[in-house]
Amino acid sequence: MARKTKDEAERTYHALLNAATALFIKQGIAKTTLNDIATAAGMTRGAVYWHFDNKDAVIRALWDRNAGTLHARFNQELLNLDPENPEQHFRQAIKSIVQNIVSEPELGEAIHIVMHCVEFTDEQTELQRYLRDKRSELHNALEKALTVLQKRKALHTSLSPALLAQGMICYLYGLIHNHLEPGKAVLDLRKNGDALLDLFMDSLFV
Amino acid sequence: MARKTKDEAERTYHALLNAATALFIKQGIAKTTLNDIATAAGMTRGAVYWHFDNKDAVIRALWDRNAGTLHARFNQELLNLDPENPEQHFRQAIKSIVQNIVSEPELGEAIHIVMHCVEFTDEQTELQRYLRDKRSELHNALEKALTVLQKRKALHTSLSPALLAQGMICYLYGLIHNHLEPGKAVLDLRKNGDALLDLFMDSLFV
């Protein structure tokens, strides 16, 4: 076939990722073949194998594209809490994570796929290790932020920052997981996210 | 092949479920073939197809066997809180859910598989609908329990019981999900479960 412009190639790259996203959400990763992705994007499997090594690489690429920058941004934000008012900054940072997810569809879709469609097994694949590292980055940032708050005597509980970070991560994970659930969204995080997060964080701070 | 005793047949049934459980956790559902399960149990695929319709039926059966009764029990317990001291009963019921999961390996394995290995997609399979119904049973029970507590003026927050139930479910889900994560268990729920649950529930009650 005829060679495409760099621009055109990039457009098919994104078309492939978009098609993959939609198919993964609709019918799952296991049931989605590389041919499904290609034809849904108006291409053939040759295009998929040109841009990606295999199905896992597609998943990783779509995570990078749709969640990578935001992930890094939150990471940085938690590591650099405003010294003037770290507690308010922390609360706002946590809330904005949720608000970003509910307001940016592509970000929500990427997290949806990672939470509801990727299998996490004992024999870890490269993809699983990659995603695990991403989450542990966030966890470390959270723990450091809570440690800063503890040193500022801002924490109201006797539990360790490490443990509080675990609880916080679990709560966040559960809220987002529930909100992104397929079918009727049983939990409207856009409306109730702040209230539910404050409910938890009120138990952390003085 | 020779026909087996009813007793022997039931033993192979359980052997198949045990083999399936171990394989699903180790290498995932998608990568585990029915032949894998059979040979791991010392049988052939014929045995699997005799006891189960397909792979999804295996998953459903192992959930029923390992989590079914406990699920029903907690359901009932939440719907019949001790009128003498409903708050303490509620707190204890929630804690015992977690304690059961961390102390009963087979229960933990079943939930592990459902949480980490089953894909949840828009086009729901029969298995997905089954699991979704189970969770909504638990959700309804939780919401009713919290409604009872609200009528008793035991709730400390202005948020609705429905919303609190959502938050509670999400927190529980996150904690259990994290605890059952493959690889090094980053969160030791056996040691810290009660403290983390009290942290949250303290924000609910007076």
Next chain:
DNA sequence: TATTATACATTCAACAATGTATGTAAATGG
């Protein structure tokens, strides 16, 4: 004890999915 249902094993047909190899025409760089 004769019959029937059971608990599998074995075999087969069908196809689906992957990875790779090869073809190709146009874009790009010098």
Next chain:
DNA sequence: CCATTTACATACATTGTTGAATGTATAATA
């Protein structure tokens, strides 16, 4: 304007997996 690389499409070989059909020896049953 020529050589080379790019961005795919096409074709192929291989392999895996499912579902169903069939076989069969024995346990259960009456």
